[in-house]
Amino acid sequence: MAKINPVQFLQEVKREVAKVSWPSRKETTISTVMVFVFVTIAAIFFFLVDQGLALLVRLVLGIGS
Numbered sequence: 001m002a003k004i005n006p007v008q009f010l011q012e013v014k015r016e017v018a019k020v021s022w023p024s025r026k027e028t029t030i031s032t033v034m035v036f037v038f039v040t041i042a043a044i045f046f047f048l049v050d051q052g053l054a055l056l057v058r059l060v061l062g063i064g065s
Contacts, residue, residue: 004012023031057063
């Protein structure tokens with residue numbers, strides 16, 4: 001494993017960070033909103049599936065009647 005001078009390492013880090021294309025505030029806001037929307041949709045979907053499976057299990061096993 002090659003040893004790297006700490007100063008050289010920090011210079012390389014600085015060069016790599018300069019290459020990163022950072023998103024704008026608008027892009028970040030839109031992405032955040034989309035994440036919340038899809039998380040909400042997924043939560044509702046899995047809630048409904050869970051309730052449906054619970055109902056099916058209760059009907060098959062006759063539990064809770």
